[in-house]
Amino acid sequence: MxxxxxxxxxxxxxxxPSDSSESSAEDxxxxxxxxxxxxxxxPEAEHVCPTTIMKRHKPKFGHMGNGSFVELQQDSEHSFEATFVECTNGHHRPPCHGIDTIIYSSECVTSYEWRTAFVRLPGSNADFIQAQIKVSPPSRGVLAKTLREDQISPEK
Known part of the structure; x- marks a missing residue:
């Protein structure tokens, strides 16, 4: 409330009110x-971007900083678990709702942070090594001001 x-x-x-019956400059x-x-x-919190939340997600594969696709170690020795939040429609960057579309254009963008996990190339028998992988924390909406034709001044 x-x-x-x-x-x-x-x-x-x-x-x-004055203490005296006369009006004075001291009033x-x-x-x-x-x-x-x-x-x-x-109202309850409202998400403007359609997101998918995967709590305590244990992915089997991921991406390193150099873009390499890797297998994550998920066994009794080492296990990687995190909450992943991504735009619902993947990388298509859907528009957010509740935004004034006359003034702004919007899109849902999945941002990433780096976390430590044990990884190796998929299908290899090599030992897992510690590396940084991309994890998607809460996604965010990105706004850009829309310029209409009547707002654009001709070049001189």
Whole structure:
């Protein structure tokens, strides 16, 4: 619940009563603020970009920083687990909803961070080695201001 405080501008300045019956130069105007509250329901959080959340996901494969596709070690010796958050439609960068499309264009973008895991080339019998792999933390919406033809000035 959020409470918004509103101030009535007409009530900002009010003359305080004087102790004497005569009006004097010592009578001062003091600001008197009258607060009025307005209670509004706040909706649950809303995601503007369609995302897929995979909690405690244990991927079998991943990508290293150099782009190499690798197998991740998932056994009793070493196991990699993380929460992955990706745009629902993969790399197609779908538009976000709830955005003023007249002023902005939007797209869902999966961002990545680096995590340590034990990896090797897929299908090899080599030992797993420690390396950095890409993990997708929460995706984000990207906005770009849309320029309409009437906003573009001709080159001189």
């Amino acid at each position: 959020i409470v918004l405080l509103c101030v009535n501008v007409a009530d900002i300045f009010a003359r305080l 001062l105007d003091y600001p008197a603020v009258q607060k009025k509250s307005l209670e509004l329901e706040v």
